[in-house]
Amino acid sequence: MKFPVKPLAALMAALGGLLAVSAGAQAQDKHYKVFLDMSYSGNIWQAAAANGVKALAATPPYDKQVTFKTVISGTDVQRQISDLQSMVADGADAILIYPLSPTALNRVIRQACRRHVTVFTYDSTVTEPCAYNVSSITARYGANSAQWMVNAMGGKGTVVINHGVAGTSVTKTYDAQALGVFGRYPGIRIVGEFYGNWNDATSQQAVANLLAVHPDLDAIWTVDGTYGSLQAVMKARPDRLVTIAGQSNNGYRLLMADKAMQQKGLKGLSSSSGPAVGPYAFKVMMEVLTGKLKLDRHNVEYPLPWVPYQDVKMCPGDRFESGCNVFPNGKVPPLFIDTALDGTLLPELSLASIQDGTATPGARMQALPPVKYADNLPDINCSDCKAPADAMEPNLVKPIPVPK
Amino acid sequence: MSDSAVPMEAEGGRRRMPPEILPALGVLACTGLLIGLIKLVSPGTVLLAQVSAILVSAIFLAVASFGQGLAILLGGIDLSIGVVMGLGGMMISGLTNGSNDALIWAMPATLACCAGIGLVNGLGIALIGIPPFIMTLASATSFFGVGLGLTAGAAQAPVAPGLETLMSARGLGVPWPIWLLLGFAVIAIAFQNGSVTGRRLYALGSSPGAARVAGLPIGGLTVAAYGLSGLCAGLAGVLLAGYSSAATLTMGDPFLLPTIAAVVIGGARVTGGRGIYLGTLAGALFLSTLETLITVLSLSQGLRDLIQGVIIITALIAQNRPGANPG
Numbered sequence: 001m002k003f004p005v006k007p008l009a010a011l012m013a014a015l016g017g018l019l020a021v022s023a024g025a026q027a028q029d030k031h032y033k034v035f036l037d038m039s040y041s042g043n044i045w046q047a048a049a050a051n052g053v054k055a056l057a058a059t060p061p062y063d064k065q066v067t068f069k070t071v072i073s074g075t076d077v078q079r080q081i082s083d084l085q086s087m088v089a090d091g092a093d094a095i096l097i098y099p100l101s102p103t104a105l106n107r108v109i110r111q112a113c114r115r116h117v118t119v120f121t122y123d124s125t126v127t128e129p130c131a132y133n134v135s136s137i138t139a140r141y142g143a144n145s146a147q148w149m150v151n152a153m154g155g156k157g158t159v160v161i162n163h164g165v166a167g168t169s170v171t172k173t174y175d176a177q178a179l180g181v182f183g184r185y186p187g188i189r190i191v192g193e194f195y196g197n198w199n200d201a202t203s204q205q206a207v208a209n210l211l212a213v214h215p216d217l218d219a220i221w222t223v224d225g226t227y228g229s230l231q232a233v234m235k236a237r238p239d240r241l242v243t244i245a246g247q248s249n250n251g252y253r254l255l256m257a258d259k260a261m262q263q264k265g266l267k268g269l270s271s272s273s274g275p276a277v278g279p280y281a282f283k284v285m286m287e288v289l290t291g292k293l294k295l296d297r298h299n300v301e302y303p304l305p306w307v308p309y310q311d312v313k314m315c316p317g318d319r320f321e322s323g324c325n326v327f328p329n330g331k332v333p334p335l336f337i338d339t340a341l342d343g344t345l346l347p348e349l350s351l352a353s354i355q356d357g358t359a360t361p362g363a364r365m366q367a368l369p370p371v372k373y374a375d376n377l378p379d380i381n382c383s384d385c386k387a388p389a390d391a392m393e394p395n396l397v398k399p400i401p402v403p404k
Numbered sequence: 405m406s407d408s409a410v411p412m413e414a415e416g417g418r419r420r421m422p423p424e425i426l427p428a429l430g431v432l433a434c435t436g437l438l439i440g441l442i443k444l445v446s447p448g449t450v451l452l453a454q455v456s457a458i459l460v461s462a463i464f465l466a467v468a469s470f471g472q473g474l475a476i477l478l479g480g481i482d483l484s485i486g487v488v489m490g491l492g493g494m495m496i497s498g499l500t501n502g503s504n505d506a507l508i509w510a511m512p513a514t515l516a517c518c519a520g521i522g523l524v525n526g527l528g529i530a531l532i533g534i535p536p537f538i539m540t541l542a543s544a545t546s547f548f549g550v551g552l553g554l555t556a557g558a559a560q561a562p563v564a565p566g567l568e569t570l571m572s573a574r575g576l577g578v579p580w581p582i583w584l585l586l587g588f589a590v591i592a593i594a595f596q597n598g599s600v601t602g603r604r605l606y607a608l609g610s611s612p613g614a615a616r617v618a619g620l621p622i623g624g625l626t627v628a629a630y631g632l633s634g635l636c637a638g639l640a641g642v643l644l645a646g647y648s649s650a651a652t653l654t655m656g657d658p659f660l661l662p663t664i665a666a667v668v669i670g671g672a673r674v675t676g677g678r679g680i681y682l683g684t685l686a687g688a689l690f691l692s693t694l695e696t697l698i699t700v701l702s703l704s705q706g707l708r709d710l711i712q713g714v715i716i717i718t719a720l721i722a723q724n725r726p727g728a729n730p731g
Contacts, residue, residue, distance in 0.1 A: 043652065043654060044652065161702075163705075166704075166705035166706070167705075190702075192699060192700060192702050193699075193702035194698075194699045194702070195705045195708075197658070199652075199654075199655065199658070200648050200650060200652070200655075201644055201647070201648040201652075201655045201658075202658055204647065204648050205461040205695075206695075206699050208457045208460065208461055209454075209457050209458065209461060209695070209696040209699055209700075210699055210700065211453075211457070212449060212450060212453040212454035212456070212457040212458075212696075213442060213446045213448065213449045213454060213696075213700050214446070214448060215448065215450055215453065216448070227649075227650070228648055231648065231649055235572045236453075236457070251649070251650065329562075330502065330562070333497075333561060333562055333650060334562060334649060334650045335650045335652065
């Protein structure tokens with residue numbers, strides 16, 4: 001049998017041409033394979049962070065440059081390790097992880113780095129030095145929020161501590177900072193503590209029970225579960241509210257800003273870790289990957305969201321523009337976390353980005369302002385390292401003198 | 405079928421009172437002691453406010469535990485309760501979307517869906533013969549997945565204000581949830597110990613073989629018990645959503661193990677056939693009070709879990725005392 005030589009040669013030539021064309025296109029406009037490995041999409045915080053990342057990956061020019069995939073590793077470290085291995089095997093250029101352990105992923109991350117994969121984490125951190133950590137765990141939420149409360153209370157009164165999830169590095173770090181600050185003021189008395197597990201319903205039940213025991217309670221310190229804690233006070237003692245610090249749920253910010261509530265004694269601070277750290281980490285990672293940014297150190301700090309009750313400002317539209325930071329009631333559910341958006345560092349995102357993971361129409365990626373490097377925290381974002389001497393002290397709020 | 409097939413009447417026939425009533429009263433007495441202890445630890449406590457706070461926060465556990473009690477009465481278990489609670493809360497806020505008018509149809513729709521999950525459980529157990537813990541765990545995982553796919557974890561809509569009012573307002577000076585709890589308890593006790601279906605459940609639970617011989621509709625009873633469990637979990641979820649003014653898919657999870665604990669502490673036999681709702685209710689109140697005491701004492705999470713575990717084991721040991729377990 002004879003092959004028709006001519007057509008075959010023509011086909012080969014055509015194929016070769018195609019290959020050459022596509023290679024040329026690649027050189028012009030390199031394509032990246034990027035993975036997001038998230039923990040658990042069953043909670044609002046994780047979902048908001050992941051949607052923000054998805055929206056940025058679909059925002060020009062990344063919509064053309066990036067093949068983006070999301071993997072949910074649940075809450076099982078072993079599964080996260082094997083998921084990371086599959087991503088590396090699949091030819092990932094960069095991986096953004098919500099790490100489930102500060103140390104257990106180190107080996108697989110090292111393997112990824114050896115194969116020139118850029119590895120970033122968001123919110124939670126790892127101690128492996130080849131990975132980049134982007135987090136606000138070094139921004140001293142515990143010390144700053146506790147000091148803000150002490151200042152608002154004039155250095156005296158009774159406080160309930162609403163711990164987060166027992167055994168996590170966030171809980172340990174923030175608790176130590178807050179207890180340190182409260183302990184410096186003899187007028188501040190901690191009358192109750194409980195583990196609210198970052199859960200609003202659990203927090204609400206615990207605060208309701210504590211209020212019956214301590215009817216004169218002055219203040220509640222939380223990391224999350226803030227909205228639920230405040231709901232309990234509003235139901236049991238509607239005419240006398242509390243000083244409270246915690247998360248940034250939209251319903252909570254609206255209550256904080258309400259003049260009638262303030263007259264009943266509500267002094268609120270909205271802070272804590274924001275889901276926007278996810279998309280921010282993605283943005284930093286993409287600038288490193290595309291060579292626009294070179295990081296001298298591997299620990300980057302996402303600035304601590306900080307909105308005391310005086311600073312709440314209503315947003316007329318779907319974005320956080322010109323300093324606004326809360327949506328009207330009914331536009332978003334009360335548990336919507338406002339710190340999923342960031343008007344300064346992430347102007348590309350809008351409400352739809354957080355709710356559906358879609359890019360904002362007409363938005364293009366904006367250049368990042370200079371990043372802030374984070375402090376070292378041993379066993380949290382580095383090993384064999386030392387924390388700065390003032391790591392447990394407030395750095396956003398000036399402490400008031402201890403009242404005599 | 406004749407009622408003589410029911411062993412409960414054979415042993416405790418002298419009165420209509422079931423033999424489990426004494427342990428139930430014992431648990432209630434312990435609850436009273438715990439409340440006294442709270443007052444002792446923290447003298448500033450306003451006793452009436454404390455009791456009221458405990459009763460209000462116990463309603464979710466008390467309602468959900470009724471369903472768990474029925475499953476355990478049949479020698480089974482319902483591990484889907486936490487997930488169904490979360491789904492119930494999410495559905496009611498999603499369907500009402502902050503409007504009171506919608507409650508009229510959203511409430512039955514939500515409860516029907518939650519009962520439907522229970523029915524699926526019951527059908528899998530009764531018809532296919534899947535062990536209850538596997539069936540309910542598998543359905544919980546699947547329905548959680550569906551809920552997650554549809555909602556991404558948190559309700560995008562506010563809870564109807566009427567439901568919030570119901571959980572925070574007072575009637576005749578008593579918080580509404582306490583009236584609700586009272587009404588629920590009366591209906592639950594009447595069903596479990598007063599109705600024909602209730603007594604047949606006891607018969608089936610204490611001896612499935614005898615129940616089969618007696619010609620009881622075993623499949624129907626099993627499906628009914630798990631269906632009711634789903635319904636109660638859904639109701640608990642709806643109430644929880646009203647209480648916390650916002651729903652998340654995982655908000656029911658912390659309640660699953662306490663429902664089992666409440667039933668066991670209340671004197672039910674884990675292998676089935678024995679247990680009354682008064683006991684379960686007492687167990688739920690006891691756990692809520694214990695939780696409050698632990699919170700007041702500001703114990704660490706580890707110690708707190710340890711105490712709860714020890715109490716459940718103690719309850720189990722108390723049940724297995726010779727003579728404590730006729731049957």
